[in-house]
Amino acid sequence: MSKLEIKDLKVQVQTDDGPIEILKGVTLTIDDGETHAIMGPNGSGKSTLAYSIAGHPRYQITGGTVTLDGEDVLQMSVDERARAGLFLAMQYPVEVPGVSVANFLRTAKTAIDGEAPKLRTWVKDVNGVLERMNLDPTFSQRSVNEGFSGGEKKRHEIAQLDLLDPKVAVLDETDSGLDIDALKVVADGVNRFREREGKGVLLITHYTRILRYIKPDHVHVFVAGKVAESGGPELADELEANGYDRFLKAAAV
Ligand code: ADP
Ligand code: MG
Ligand code: MG
Numbered sequence: 189m190s191k192l193e194i195k196d197l198k199v200q201v202q203t204d205d206g207p208i209e210i211l212k213g214v215t216l217t218i219d220d221g222e223t224h225a226i227m228g229p230n231g232s233g234k235s236t237l238a239y240s241i242a243g244h245p246r247y248q249i250t251g252g253t254v255t256l257d258g259e260d261v262l263q264m265s266v267d268e269r270a271r272a273g274l275f276l277a278m279q280y281p282v283e284v285p286g287v288s289v290a291n292f293l294r295t296a297k298t299a300i301d302g303e304a305p306k307l308r309t310w311v312k313d314v315n316g317v318l319e320r321m322n323l324d325p326t327f328s329q330r331s332v333n334e335g336f337s338g339g340e341k342k343r344h345e346i347a348q349l350d351l352l353d354p355k356v357a358v359l360d361e362t363d364s365g366l367d368i369d370a371l372k373v374v375a376d377g378v379n380r381f382r383e384r385e386g387k388g389v390l391l392i393t394h395y396t397r398i399l400r401y402i403k404p405d406h407v408h409v410f411v412a413g414k415v416a417e418s419g420g421p422e423l424a425d426e427l428e429a430n431g432y433d434r435f436l437k438a439a440a441v
């Protein structure tokens with residue numbers, strides 16, 4: 189099972205002028221095996237939703253619930269969320285100087301599984317994933333995200349997704365800054381993950397481009413901190429043709 193349920197989620201951040209509410213009641217259910225796309229204009233709160241699910245301390249939950257298979261995600265530490273089966277690929281990945289990709293992946297896998305992966309199969313698994321992501325084997329000896337190109341960062345994220353094998357993946361702007369070849373490699377990686385039994389994906393994006401390669405089951409238009417409209421893939425086609433104007437006007441009333 190892998191059911192992520194977000195109900196009436198309200199989130200604020202502290203600013204110099206006091207708290208501001210960014211998420212204004214987000215409700216969304218990703219059922220077992222479903223891929224949902226959240227699409228919205230810049231500043232609509234998409235990353236705030238991702239960070240809130242991830243447990244980033246800057247984002248204060250003021251209302252609502254998030255559960256994974258009925259377990260209260262909001263009560264979990266960041267580590268517990270990962271162990272429970274949530275995977276977050278962020279828009280701005282952090283650099284970890286001095287920690288190699290190989291060590292980073294092994295440490296993450298050990299933390300999530302509660303035991304170290306067997307060395308022989310692990311090395312094979314890592315090499316296989318790097319190859320599928322079109323990354324050179326020497327990539328595993330580089331420091332995490334240090335001097336990575338935009339494309340390398342995203343490929344590395346999807347390599348993590350493949351190896352860590354979570355229940356639900358939240359991918360924030362996984363398509364940004366990718367050329368068409370890298371986009372296809374990344375999309376193939378996400379699609380391979382989706383083919384596994386019962387995996388959920390929440391794909392957050394500003395552009396419709398990636399949805400040509402990753403076909404969502406449900407599409408949600410996100411405006412001003414909430415879901416403005418939900419539909420099938422045809423909603424993404426409408427956004428591609430007409431942009432967000434219709435939704436922005438409706439939200440401004
Ligand atoms: P999106 O990912 O859709 O572009 P964000 O979630 O990054 O949107 O931001 C939503 C709104 O919240 C923006 O107006 C942004 O300026 C504001 N915001 C987000 N994080 C913070 C923060 N830590 N402090 C102040 N404002 C923030
Ligand atoms: Mg459904
Ligand atoms: Mg964002």
